[in-house]
Amino acid sequence: MKAYSGGASDPQSAIMTIASAGISLVGFRHISSPLCWLLTMDQNNPGRLLFFKRWVANPFRLGSIVPSGKALARAVAQNIQCEPGEYVIEYGGGTGTITSELVKKVPPEKLIVFELDPDLARHLKKAYPQVTVIQGDVSKVKDLLPPGVAGNVGCIVCGIPMLLLPDAVQLAITEGMFSVLKPGRFFLQFTYSWFSPLPRERLGLTGKRVAFATANVPPASLWRYERLKS
Numbered sequence: 001m002k003a004y005s006g007g008a009s010d011p012q013s014a015i016m017t018i019a020s021a022g023i024s025l026v027g028f029r030h031i032s033s034p035l036c037w038l039l040t041m042d043q044n045n046p047g048r049l050l051f052f053k054r055w056v057a058n059p060f061r062l063g064s065i066v067p068s069g070k071a072l073a074r075a076v077a078q079n080i081q082c083e084p085g086e087y088v089i090e091y092g093g094g095t096g097t098i099t100s101e102l103v104k105k106v107p108p109e110k111l112i113v114f115e116l117d118p119d120l121a122r123h124l125k126k127a128y129p130q131v132t133v134i135q136g137d138v139s140k141v142k143d144l145l146p147p148g149v150a151g152n153v154g155c156i157v158c159g160i161p162m163l164l165l166p167d168a169v170q171l172a173i174t175e176g177m178f179s180v181l182k183p184g185r186f187f188l189q190f191t192y193s194w195f196s197p198l199p200r201e202r203l204g205l206t207g208k209r210v211a212f213a214t215a216n217v218p219p220a221s222l223w224r225y226e227r228l229k230s
């Protein structure tokens with residue numbers, strides 16, 4: 001298991017990020033607008049304000065008050081598997097922190113990003129015009145993918161807060177993943193949880209933590225899951 005460092009580049013952004021994460025952890029939803037500006041005023045990360053606004057609108061779907069940091073994004077990109085000609089799919093692109101590292105390893109025409117939130121999907125389309133951004137629900141992945149992609153997917157990166165979802169939805173999403181992945185391949189899931197964010201046995205999965213991004217705020221783990229061989 002690798003540990004990744006890096007992250008907040010200056011003291012102001014570190015303080016803002018820690019304060020934001022603290023509020024996220026206690027689930028404080030109704031924040032006044034001046035505080036909102038304080039928490040999101042970071043010249044180096046213009047997507048953070050948009051992310052925060054969408055979190056206020058839908059905290060459970062977003063799952064975090066701040067987007068992932070660079071250290072986690074790098075850990076994710078270093079752990080993907082993608083052979084020439086294969087696609088990589090990102091679930092829940094948000095403002096594109098993870099996408100920004102994936103495009104360094106995957107040809108843009110082979111990267112597909114799902115984002116349910118219309119404002120965030122619009123932001124991603126503008127920021128990554130060469131990447132296929134699908135505004136839609138990942139539980140309908142097979143129906144929404146362009147022709148020729150299902151079955152030719154090397155790896156899926158999942159940023160959706162799966163821990164907050166009911167068992168039946170977790171099952172539908174993971175089954176959907178294996179219906180489009182190449183046989184024998186895995187998906188990556190990042191989480192703030194100290195434990196597996198998915199009930200492996202109930203979902204028929206085998207999984208292990210492959211990285212821990214200490215510099216992410218809050219620190220995040222990266223898990224790799226495969227289908228349990230029967």
Ligand SMILES: C[S@@+](CC[C@H](N)C(=O)[O-])C[C@H]1O[C@@H](n2cnc3c(N)ncnc32)[C@H](O)[C@@H]1O
Nearest residue numbers: 062063067068092093094115116117137138159
């Ligand atoms: C924790 S945020 C992660 C965003 C980004 N990947 C990052 O790491 O900063 C989860 C994202 O998943 C999106 N999302 C949640 N449920 C979804 C679903 N069923 N289908 C597609 N996107 C979804 C949310 O709108 C949000 O942008």
